[in-house]
Amino acid sequence: MPPALLVVLTAAVCSGTATVLQARAARGEPERPGLDATLVVRLLRRPDYILALGLVAAGFGLAALAMRSLPLFVVQAGRASSLAVTALLAVLMLGARLRRRDVAAVGAVVAGLVLLAAASSTRPSSEVSTAARLGLLLALVAVAAGAAAATRIGSRPLAGGVLGALAGLAFAALALGARTLRGFSPAELLGDPAAWSVAVGGALGLLLTALALQRTSVVGATAPMVAVETVVGALLGIALCGDRPAAGAAVPAALGFLLVLTGALGLVRFAGAEEVRVTP
Numbered sequence: 074m075p076p077a078l079l080v081v082l083t084a085a086v087c088s089g090t091a092t093v094l095q096a097r098a099a100r101g102e103p104e105r106p107g108l109d110a111t112l113v114v115r116l117l118r119r120p121d122y123i124l125a126l127g128l129v130a131a132g133f134g135l136a137a138l139a140m141r142s143l144p145l146f147v148v149q150a151g152r153a154s155s156l157a158v159t160a161l162l163a164v165l166m167l168g169a170r171l172r173r174r175d176v177a178a179v180g181a182v183v184a185g186l187v188l189l190a191a192a193s194s195t196r197p198s199s200e201v202s203t204a205a206r207l208g209l210l211l212a213l214v215a216v217a218a219g220a221a222a223a224t225r226i227g228s229r230p231l232a233g234g235v236l237g238a239l240a241g242l243a244f245a246a247l248a249l250g251a252r253t254l255r256g257f258s259p260a261e262l263l264g265d266p267a268a269w270s271v272a273v274g275g276a277l278g279l280l281l282t283a284l285a286l287q288r289t290s291v292v293g294a295t296a297p298m299v300a301v302e303t304v305v306g307a308l309l310g311i312a313l314c315g316d317r318p319a320a321g322a323a324v325p326a327a328l329g330f331l332l333v334l335t336g337a338l339g340l341v342r343f344a345g346a347e348e349v350r351v352t353p
Contacts (some may be wrong), residue, residue, distance in 0.1 A: 077139045081151030084139070087132035089158025092282070094125035094168055096291040099283045108221040112283050113276075126279075133275070137251045144317070145252055145310025146326065149245075149303040150189040153333050155183050156292075156299045163291045175292070178339030182299075185332030192322035192329060199315035201253040206266035209246050213273050216242050220281050233289025234297050238282035241301030248306045249273030252314055300334050 098119045102112060130133040132152070139148050157179045160171055172181075220239045222252035226232035255261050262268040286296035307330065310316040318326040 077258075078147070078151065079141050080135050080139045081143070081148055084132040084135035085136065085155040086158055087128045087155075088152055090162060090294050091125040091128035091132065092103070092159045092286075093162040093291060094128070094157065095123045095282060096163075096286040096294075097166065098122035098125065099286040102287070104287050108217070108280075109224075109284065110280065112287075113271050113280050116283060118265055129279070132184050133251075136248070140248070140252045140262065144225075144307075145314060146307035146316055146318075146330070147192075147246060149248060149306040149310075150186050150329060150333055152227055153182055153299045153303045154186045156295060156336075159295050160292055171292075174339065178336040181332045181336030181339065184337075185329040185334075185336065188325045188329030188332065192318040192326035199313070201267070204268070205313055206250075206253070209250060209270040210266055210273065213243060213246055213270065213277060213320035216246075217277060220277075220284070224284065224285070229288045230290075230293060231288070233285045233294050236281050236285035236288065237294040237303045238297040240278045240285060241298040241303075242305060243274045243278035243281060244302045245274075245306035245309065246270050247278060248308045249313065250274060252310060255287065296339075304330060305331055 095116075098116050098121045099112070101119065102115050103111070132155075136152055138147055139151075160175065160179050164171060216239050216271040220236060223232055223235040223239060226235060249269065253267045254271075255265050255267070282294065282298065284299070288294070307316075
């Protein structure tokens with residue numbers, strides 16, 4: 074296995090563990106109406122959330138390192154394997170019960186990852202226009218507006234799933250921004266809209282993840298997030314960065330994406346595992 078893929082899988086373990094810690098912390102905070110921007114501030118008083126943020130940062134750093142040489146569709150799908158880590162730890166730490174269909178869905182995600190890894194090729198990103206970089210920031214504003222509306226959905230599991238999907242969009246924008254950074258000097262970062270997308274997408278994604286975890290099961294929140302982040306991030310990489318599968322590997326790549334998406338949506342359908350408690 075190429076070293077960059079091992080880096081991606083290590084990032085997935087960090088992300089999966091962080092999600093469960095975030096869920097445990099978020100369930101301990103009272104749920105407030107609307108887009109509660111103070112939730113993350115309150116969570117910062119909890120040691121398990123601080124640990125989760127450390128793991129999130131480690132996972133993102135490792136994924137960003139892999140993005141310098143691997144196409145987005147491989148890195149995003151590799152991070153999707155964090156869903157299997159999340160499901161296992163939800164059983165051990167949150168009292169979740171995964172049925173056979175849930176296990177099969179996790180297996181589909183992992184199988185899709187294997188196919189995508191086999192279809193990968195290493196190449197730098199193509200140059201992305203300034204207009205596209207600015208478009209990323211505008212898209213994040215739209216995601217925030219959609220999230221504010223999603224908090225008013227009457228069904229808590231549905232609201233949690235929608236918020237999870239919107240968090241996936243925020244993280245997809247973050248991934249594209251990281252893939253297309255022009256440089257790492259302070260002047261380049263401050264003047265590059267892609268760098269701002271990394272910062273805004275990360276902060277918004279963390280907030281929406283916490284809001285989703287307050288409303289539905291950890292797998293029910295994470296599965297749509299993973300599916301959207303994986304597919305949208307990959308499509309943006311193909312459309313804007315020139316990412317392509319290895320020669321002759323288009324069919325395995327497409328099948329891999331289908332398996333990842335089907336498995337993630339299957340976990341949304343059949344999650345219901347742990348009870349969601351919010352401590353006043």
